[in-house]
Amino acid sequence: xxxARGGSGHTSxxxxxxxxxxxxxxxxxxxxxxxxxxxxxEILIEYVRKHGPRDWSSIRSKGLLPRSGKSCRLxxxxxxxxxxxxxxxxxxxxxxxxxxxxxxxxxxWARIATYLPGRTDNDVKNFWSTRQKRLARIxxxxxxxxxxxxxxxxxxxxxxxxxxxxxxxxxxLFEENGGCNQKATKMTQIPDIVSLDTALPxxxxxxxxxxxxxxxxxxxxxQPPFDHLPHPLLVDLPLPVLPEDAPGLSPGFGDAIFPGGLxxxxxxxxxxxxxxxxxxxxxxESVDEHPGTSTDFFDDLPADMFDYLEPPPPPPPxxxxxx
DNA sequence: AATATAATCAACCGCAACGAC
DNA sequence: CGTCGTTGCGGTTGATTATAT
Numbered sequence: 001x002x003x004a005r006g007g008s009g010h011t012s013x014x015x016x017x018x019x020x021x022x023x024x025x026x027x028x029x030x031x032x033x034x035x036x037x038x039x040x041x042e043i044l045i046e047y048v049r050k051h052g053p054r055d056w057s058s059i060r061s062k063g064l065l066p067r068s069g070k071s072c073r074l075x076x077x078x079x080x081x082x083x084x085x086x087x088x089x090x091x092x093x094x095x096x097x098x099x100x101x102x103x104x105x106x107x108x109w110a111r112i113a114t115y116l117p118g119r120t121d122n123d124v125k126n127f128w129s130t131r132q133k134r135l136a137r138i139x140x141x142x143x144x145x146x147x148x149x150x151x152x153x154x155x156x157x158x159x160x161x162x163x164x165x166x167x168x169x170x171x172x173l174f175e176e177n178g179g180c181n182q183k184a185t186k187m188t189q190i191p192d193i194v195s196l197d198t199a200l201p202x203x204x205x206x207x208x209x210x211x212x213x214x215x216x217x218x219x220x221x222x223q224p225p226f227d228h229l230p231h232p233l234l235v236d237l238p239l240p241v242l243p244e245d246a247p248g249l250s251p252g253f254g255d256a257i258f259p260g261g262l263x264x265x266x267x268x269x270x271x272x273x274x275x276x277x278x279x280x281x282x283x284x285e286s287v288d289e290h291p292g293t294s295t296d297f298f299d300d301l302p303a304d305m306f307d308y309l310e311p312p313p314p315p316p317p318x319x320x321x322x323x
Numbered sequence: 324a325a326t327a328t329a330a331t332c333a334a335c336c337g338c339a340a341c342g343a344c
Numbered sequence: 345c346g347t348c349g350t351t352g353c354g355g356t357t358g359a360t361t362a363t364a365t
Binding site: 055074110121 | 350351352353354355356359
Binding site for chain 1: 329330331332333334335336
């Protein structure tokens with residue numbers, strides 16, 4: 001995909017980097033920055049294969065690469081680590097998980113990423129950033145000031161509208177996309193938020209038709225995306241059981257996601273919040289049948305109603321299986 | 324076809340936590 | 345107990361690509 005960026009092509013990505021992509025370090029050591037070359041990747045992969053993903057700084061001290069340990073680690077974590085879903089858009093399920101977890105944890109991208117096999121904190125962060133920009137544009141609301149220290153904190157009250165951190169707004173975007181990460185430039189024509197309500201069903205239909213499965217999803221059949229994540233959150237928060245013939249449903253999701261009945265077979269117990277999307281999310285007809293779908297549902301909920309939920313224990317060591 | 328705008332992605336930076344000494 | 349080096353995280357930037365006008 002854009003891997004070519006790492007090679008030739010674009011010039012230095014750092015304004016502080018010299019023309020040749022190198023930067024002087026204090027001791028006169030030349031420290032290279034900018035896009036990674038394929039040869040550098042090979043060296044880094046070989047290093048990790050031999051020594052494991054640690055002692056990053058020794059890569060430079062040993063003269064293997066003119067890169068900072070920080071840069072090496074980042075390259076490994078974000079691009080070279082096995083089983084990464086590189087070049088693959090977030091599936092509807094992944095989007096939903098990010099939305100729910102962000103509502104719970106705030107901007108704890110690394111933590112959220114542990115729930116998404118093959119995704120890095122950078123992926124999640126970029127995904128969320130894109131959503132925020134889109135929301136801001138749709139709502140004609142400036143993004144929160146960069147000095148806003150609410151970043152990283154849990155969302156504020158849902159009554160403070162428009163609040164871009166509001167989970168219910170996430171629902172808007174989620175449904176705007178038909179639960180799919182499609183470019184939503186068409187939404188720029190929607191004059192105001194009110195018309196979103198009427199536009200959503202049509203958009204869902206339109207976008208659902210365009211949805212495509214993730215062709216590069218590396219998840220092997222023996223290890224569906226989440227089946228090794230018997231995470232309390234994912235268990236407690238029922239995920240939708242989507243019909244296998246749901247339009248645009250990414251393969252690998254649905255029943256296969258939660259073998260052993262992890263998927264909620266029916267409505268959640270009374271009194272328990274249903275953080276999962278309503279099962280008819282991708283069912284276009286259900287939108288008409290049940291106009292009060294997830295967006296309305298979440299809008300009507302007090303923002304603190306999930307406060308009682310215990311933060312889930314640390315997820316299983318992500319990718320620790322590799323090393 | 325050219326231009327403008329939005330989306331995506333890779334990589335950097337600063338900061339904080341942690342462990343070794 | 346303080347210092348230093350390493351690691352990890354979150355925020356940000358800028359280039360590239362895709363789409364709309």
